[in-house]
Amino acid sequence: xxDYLLIYYIFSFIIGSIIGSFLNVCIYRIPKGxxxxxxxxxxxxxxxxxxxxxxxxxxxxxxxxxxxRYCKEKISIKYVLIEFFTGVVFLLLAIKYxxxxxxxxxxxxFSLLIVISLIDMETMNIYLSTTLTGIVFGLxxxxxxGVLENYILKEYMYYISGAIIPAGIIALIILLTGGxxxxxxxxxxxxxxxxxxxxxxxxLIASFIIGALxxxxxxxxxxxxxxxxxxxxPFIALGTLFALAFGDKLLxxxxxxx
Ligand SMILES: [Zn+2]
Numbered sequence: 208x209x210d211y212l213l214i215y216y217i218f219s220f221i222i223g224s225i226i227g228s229f230l231n232v233c234i235y236r237i238p239k240g241x242x243x244x245x246x247x248x249x250x251x252x253x254x255x256x257x258x259x260x261x262x263x264x265x266x267x268x269x270x271x272x273x274x275x276r277y278c279k280e281k282i283s284i285k286y287v288l289i290e291f292f293t294g295v296v297f298l299l300l301a302i303k304y305x306x307x308x309x310x311x312x313x314x315x316x317f318s319l320l321i322v323i324s325l326i327d328m329e330t331m332n333i334y335l336s337t338t339l340t341g342i343v344f345g346l347x348x349x350x351x352x353g354v355l356e357n358y359i360l361k362e363y364m365y366y367i368s369g370a371i372i373p374a375g376i377i378a379l380i381i382l383l384t385g386g387x388x389x390x391x392x393x394x395x396x397x398x399x400x401x402x403x404x405x406x407x408x409x410x411l412i413a414s415f416i417i418g419a420l421x422x423x424x425x426x427x428x429x430x431x432x433x434x435x436x437x438x439x440x441p442f443i444a445l446g447t448l449f450a451l452a453f454g455d456k457l458l459x460x461x462x463x464x465x
Contacts, residue, residue: 215305216298219301223293223297223298223314224293226293228264230289230322234289252278253280265291268286312401316345316398319340320444321444333391335393367400370396370397370407372404373407377395398446401447407450413449414443
């Protein structure tokens with residue numbers, strides 16, 4: 208039994224790093240308005256098409272010592288970090304959810320969040336094509352879950368309100384203070400649609416706390432000043448990770464408290 212589990216975990220990490228490699232393509236191409244499927248991966252410097260062996264996540268980077276096989280141009284370590292991070296997220300989801308619809312659902316959510324928040328970090332922009340994809344996937348999983356578990360209206364509303372309430376809170380912050388961006392409303396909406404009401408509240412609070420802490424570190428380390436725009440999308444992604452990892456226990460503890 209243990210052996211099967213171990214194989215599943217290793218498999219999850221490998222699939223995650225392969226997906227991570229595809230997410231890199233999305234992060235690179237979506238802001239340029241390019242197709243994410245065509246043309247096949249090529250070196251941005253010398254345009255040589257990459258062979259399958261160059262596309263093996265993590266390993267090919269180590270093997271090629273972080274350089275293009277043809278022109279020896281340095282490849283950013285960012286790509287390999289995203290592959291590794293996606294692999295780790297998929298592994299953690301496999302450990303927590305086993306083989307289940309939830310595993311598939313949250314693996315999809317994190318793939319979306321990684322693309323959206325990395326593009327947000329690099330371009331300070333959130334693209335409607337990515338958020339719409341997120342909402343469509345969120346609805347597909349909600350319907351699949353509803354069919355499998357015989358949801359009634361109340362349960363559908365639990366997820367819909369999970370999307371609307373935190374997104375509404377951020378919209379209110381924008382209207383009142385002018386801070387944050389409408390893209391943050393969209394990411395929050397997606398995450399909440401996948402999480403449902405309780406976990407999405409945990410997600411929102413956790414994103415604010417993580418955001419405040421990281422911003423303080425960045426300002427303290429003089430990487431950013433108080434006036435700089437610090438994208439909030441990545442904090443929502445981290446807040447979602449936190450909500451999935453600790454949300455249930457935290458809610459239980461809180462309910463015992465009151
Ligand atoms: Zn090259």
